[in-house]
Amino acid sequence: xxxVVVGLGGQGILxxxxxxxxxxxxxxxxxxxxxxxxxxQRGGSVVSHFKIGEYAxxxxxxxxxxxxxxxxxxxxxxxxxxxxxxxxxxxxLHQPEAVENEHLQKFAxxxxxxxxxxxxxxxxxxHMGGRFLFxxxxxxxxxxxxxxxxxxxxELRKAIEALSPERFRKANLDVLELxxxxxxx
Amino acid sequence: MxxxxxxxxxxxxxxxxxxxxxxxxxAYPGTPSSEILPAVAKYADELETKTxxxxxxxxxxxxxxAAAASFSGKRSCAIMKQVGLNVAADAxxxxxxxxxxxxxLLAVADDPGPHSSQTExxxxxxxxxxxxxxxDPSTAEEAKSMVFDAYTLSETYHIPVMLRPTGRVDHCxxxxxxxxxxxxxxxxxxxxxxxxxxxxxxxxxxxxxxLNQKNDAIREDFEKDFGAYNYEVPATKEPxxxxxxxxxxxxxxxxxLKTLGREDVAVLKIGTPVPLPVKMVENFVARHEKVxxxxxxxxxxxxxxxxxxxxxxxxxxxxxxxxxxxPEVVEEILxxxxxxxxxxxxxxxxxxxxxELAVTPKPPMLCPGCPHRASFFAIRKAYPKGIYPSDIGCxxxxxxxxxxxxxxxxxxxxxxPSGFYLAHKVDxxxxxxxxxxxxxxxxxxxxxxxxxAVYNRHAFVLAILDNSITAMTGGxxxxxxxxxxxxxDTGRKVDIRKACEGCGISLVKEVASYDVSAGVAAVKEAWxxxxxxxxxxxxxxxxxxxxxxxEQEKIPVKVDQEKCIGCKFCIDFFNCPGLRFDEEKKKxxxxxxxxxxxxVCIQVCPHGAIVKAGEEA
Numbered sequence: 196x197x198x199v200v201v202g203l204g205g206q207g208i209l210x211x212x213x214x215x216x217x218x219x220x221x222x223x224x225x226x227x228x229x230x231x232x233x234x235x236q237r238g239g240s241v242v243s244h245f246k247i248g249e250y251a252x253x254x255x256x257x258x259x260x261x262x263x264x265x266x267x268x269x270x271x272x273x274x275x276x277x278x279x280x281x282x283x284x285x286x287x288l289h290q291p292e293a294v295e296n297e298h299l300q301k302f303a304x305x306x307x308x309x310x311x312x313x314x315x316x317x318x319x320x321x322h323m324g325g326r327f328l329f330x331x332x333x334x335x336x337x338x339x340x341x342x343x344x345x346x347x348x349x350e351l352r353k354a355i356e357a358l359s360p361e362r363f364r365k366a367n368l369d370v371l372e373l374x375x376x377x378x379x380x
Numbered sequence: 381m382x383x384x385x386x387x388x389x390x391x392x393x394x395x396x397x398x399x400x401x402x403x404x405x406x407a408y409p410g411t412p413s414s415e416i417l418p419a420v421a422k423y424a425d426e427l428e429t430k431t432x433x434x435x436x437x438x439x440x441x442x443x444x445x446a447a448a449a450s451f452s453g454k455r456s457c458a459i460m461k462q463v464g465l466n467v468a469a470d471a472x473x474x475x476x477x478x479x480x481x482x483x484x485l486l487a488v489a490d491d492p493g494p495h496s497s498q499t500e501x502x503x504x505x506x507x508x509x510x511x512x513x514x515x516d517p518s519t520a521e522e523a524k525s526m527v528f529d530a531y532t533l534s535e536t537y538h539i540p541v542m543l544r545p546t547g548r549v550d551h552c553x554x555x556x557x558x559x560x561x562x563x564x565x566x567x568x569x570x571x572x573x574x575x576x577x578x579x580x581x582x583x584x585x586x587x588x589x590x591l592n593q594k595n596d597a598i599r600e601d602f603e604k605d606f607g608a609y610n611y612e613v614p615a616t617k618e619p620x621x622x623x624x625x626x627x628x629x630x631x632x633x634x635x636x637l638k639t640l641g642r643e644d645v646a647v648l649k650i651g652t653p654v655p656l657p658v659k660m661v662e663n664f665v666a667r668h669e670k671v672x673x674x675x676x677x678x679x680x681x682x683x684x685x686x687x688x689x690x691x692x693x694x695x696x697x698x699x700x701x702x703x704x705x706x707p708e709v710v711e712e713i714l715x716x717x718x719x720x721x722x723x724x725x726x727x728x729x730x731x732x733x734x735x736e737l738a739v740t741p742k743p744p745m746l747c748p749g750c751p752h753r754a755s756f757f758a759i760r761k762a763y764p765k766g767i768y769p770s771d772i773g774c775x776x777x778x779x780x781x782x783x784x785x786x787x788x789x790x791x792x793x794x795x796x797p798s799g800f801y802l803a804h805k806v807d808x809x810x811x812x813x814x815x816x817x818x819x820x821x822x823x824x825x826x827x828x829x830x831x832x833a834v835y836n837r838h839a840f841v842l843a844i845l846d847n848s849i850t851a852m853t854g855g856x857x858x859x860x861x862x863x864x865x866x867x868x869d870t871g872r873k874v875d876i877r878k879a880c881e882g883c884g885i886s887l888v889k890e891v892a893s894y895d896v897s898a899g900v901a902a903v904k905e906a907w908x909x910x911x912x913x914x915x916x917x918x919x920x921x922x923x924x925x926x927x928x929x930x931e932q933e934k935i936p937v938k939v940d941q942e943k944c945i946g947c948k949f950c951i952d953f954f955n956c957p958g959l960r961f962d963e964e965k966k967k968x969x970x971x972x973x974x975x976x977x978x979x980v981c982i983q984v985c986p987h988g989a990i991v992k993a994g995e996e997a
Contacts (some may be wrong), residue, residue: 230551299730
């Protein structure tokens with residue numbers, strides 16, 4: 196599996212690659228990922244790569260990704276070309292009309308890319324008092340719920356439980372479930 | 381097999397450093413190297429070694445500290461980023477000639493791209509220049525194993541050894557095998573010997589030829605004994621192309637050949653680019669009709685080849701001379717080297733969608749609530765026609781507040797004002813100059829410039845933006861903070877104000893960064909003082925980094941839609957991610973996704989339209 200996780204610096208993207216890594220390792224699989232640190236973390240566009248299996252390089256080639264996880268819709272759209280034919284995009288959408296763009300839809304159809312969207316900010320407003328720092332865990336939950344990878348919701352739950360700092364553990368697990376239920380229901 | 385853990389490349393290097401028995405590890409932070417030293421401290425704590433682990437004030441300091449530990453017989457290491465090695469270059473060139481005692485690892489992280497640097501220079505050139513060997517890892521796991529070999533090589537030839545990961549190796553995450561700590565019984569034992577430890581010209585005349593002999597011998601070792609790092613991956617069919625690759629480019633090309641199912645391309649991996657095992661490379665070249673060289677970022681392998689007639693690389697334009705060799709770039713180079721058409725899918729629909737949706741890449745900017753934003757706003761407000769030299773750190777992003785005009789390198793914010801001052805002085809002009817520098821950068825290389833300006837009587841204002849941390853690189857402590865890395869290790873805080881006063885600054889003002897009007901007044905007073913007395917003056921803006929030490933009251937704000945006249949002043953000069961402009965309504969609004977309720981923008985709107993939420997009429 197080849198993942199590309201995109202968003203803006205400060206959205207907690209590094210934590211999600213930690214979670215993916217934890218899951219892969221508990222399966223006994225080899226892991227290769229590439230992260231962004233430094234200046235780009237200051238609110239700028241961030242692209243993180245993650246590969247599970249027998250790979251030499253941590254970088255995903257354009258057109259090879261199985262899943263694009265987008266914490267920000269614009270960063271998601273901008274990086275759709277990472278996906279292979281038949282790949283999935285899971286996008287945190289804050290302007291629902293944007294995804295209706297005709298050319299965007301046509302691009303997705305031509306490449307058989309499935310676009311899954313989740314109104315992350317609205318959900319966190321409704322259920323978490325607008326604490327948007329939970330966006331990363333919400334998206335991971337949604338990833339499990341949408342069935343866009345072979346990683347199960349149970350594996351995600353175990354990883355979040357193991358990796359969360361004590362004071363965030365309960366809230367993280369609640370948010371993970373919130374994301375899962377959004378697609379599963 | 382030992383326990384495996386998923387480590388960042390930098391953590392793998394750190395683990396190697398601790399396991400290899402390094403007893404003195406020092407560094408100055410800089411992306412992409414910053415995570416190495418904190419991880420050294422973490423593993424040293426976990427594995428209960430006595431390793432001294434310290435942040436130094438700059439890379440030259442770090443290099444020299446590590447060097448003297450090696451003179452004493454200890455395994456040591458100095459860690460830095462590529463531009464840090466420029467600062468440490470003086471010491472490197474000298475120490476390369478020494479007959480070292482303990483193993484000395486120089487870990488230098490390069491930043492092709494660049495992602496977070498002012499240059500994308502290739503440190504392997506520095507290894508060539510200093511005539512020291514360089515190891516170039518392709519993965520985190522290989523980087524860890526190279527640390528051990530670097531120490532062995534260093535102790536065999538009594539020479540510093542460079543480990544040169546690039547950012548993609550530093551920041552790759554990979555499962556890596558963990559080992560035990562090598563137990564070395566090496567009490568500190570500095571043996572006095574001026575021929576060995578004093579770089580007198582007479583000694584250099586003896587040591588330089590010796591250094592050349594060491595290089596010849598190491599090259600021979602690289603030809604035969606380093607098969608783990610230098611090896612051939614033969615083609616399974618008659619090869620159409622041979623590729624010589626090192627560093628991350630090797631990993632990229634291996635994945636690419638596998639994805640493309642190519643069986644007609646042979647690859648020679650080179651993990652020891654300096655000194656290059658030339659015979660091994662020439663043998664590979666001789667057996668292939670065409671040879672492509674892939675390495676980042678300069679043609680270091682390529683340049684060491686005596687005959688380049690069959691070589692495709694940077695000398696003939698086949699490989700771009702700048703930028704990162706990403707998989708897409710490598711793919712294009714590969715097909716063009718093969719003389720084949722690259723299969724491509726059209727992305728024109730996506731391009732059109734992005735244009736219609738006005739989606740563009742988002743450049744980095746100061747975080748919402750960043751105290752620097754308020755300081756920059758005050759500086760610009762005090763002297764809108766000032767010249768604003770600045771420095772390397774988060775505050776370089778003050779370009780967005782239009783309060784940063786020129787940046788060269790660490791410490792140059794304190795020296796550029798002298799040049800600007802003199803250029804105007806010879807024309808008999810008083811030009812307000814307000815320079816900005818951070819707390820860590822001030823101690824890194826700001827002090828010599830400040831002493832120079834006091835001595836020569838240069839009038840300007842130096843604004844020290846003290847957020848009590850080295851923020852851009854992830855929050856390392858520095859002398860202004862006073863804390864240290866290892867458990868139970870305490871440092872002493874060095875007071876910025878006293879340091880300035882000690883350099884001879886007679887006016888030092890301290891203000892709270894968030895108090896914009898106090899900031900404006902302080903900058904004005906400082907410039908008037910500087911002008912009247914023909915000397916530099918200092919304003920210290922103080923507020924802890926918002927991102928790393930969020931500790932203040934929350935002041936939720938809103939834009940009064942009646943009062944906002946749509947002038948965009950707040951957008952243009954305050955430029956906060958939490959403040960946005962609605963192009964349809966022609967009004968500013970608060971983007972609650974990013975706003976952290978610092979409340980500073982209330983002071984920014986000239987029309988009083990930004991107000992405390994819940995307090996408007």
